[in-house]
């Protein structure tokens with residue numbers, strides 16, 4: 001198992017969204033946050049012989065972080081084919097050796113026949129009008145296919161996530177704070193760069 005810092009360094013070559021779409025909340029996770037999340041999963045032994053699914057994979061940061069930790073196979077799903085083209089290039093950039101596949105599709109209505117997978121996801125938070133609770137639809141799909149999941153949510157979501165997940169048959173086993181760096185990439189952003197406080201949760205769906 002390599003260090004978290006070494007993983008973050010290796011992920012530093014991952015390219016961001018070229019032409020991000022605001023309504024899809026196309027913000028890339030930083031290499032540091034991806035490395036922190038995947039490091040917890042690695043320490044927990046979640047990748048041993050695992051099939052990993054990154055829901056809302058974007059340019060592949062979380063999928064590729066996992067691919068560097070020796071799972072059996074990784075699949076990244078995104079509704080937008082454009083970032084997945086970048087994800088494919090990113091897989092070569094980081095030198096992923098695990099089998100990685102990119103699938104265009106709706107992560108809330110998966111076009112895949114999978115079960116007992118380890119899910120990683122930084123889903124849309126539902127910050128845009130008309131898209132509220134977007135992360136709930138992701139959690140519903142995760143509940144149907146995952147043995148374990150790691151998801152990122154708005155800061156202050158813990159009570160909601162714990163009760164929503166309990167109703168769906170899972171249990172939050174770990175919670176940790178993460179900071180998301182958001183570049184000034186959409187017209188409604190007024191700062192050059194913002195740091196958004198968020199929380200990551202490990203959820204055990206096997207109970």
Ligand SMILES: C[S@@+](CC[C@H](N)C(=O)[O-])C[C@H]1O[C@@H](n2cnc3c(N)ncnc32)[C@H](O)[C@@H]1O
Nearest residue numbers: 024027028029056057058061078079106107122
């Ligand atoms: C916050 S970004 C995270 C991107 C990437 N996972 C990362 O961590 O850098 C959310 C991603 O979810 C994708 N997305 C939004 N709604 C989706 C849906 N219904 N099905 C699949 N992907 C979706 C967006 O295109 C975007 O790439």
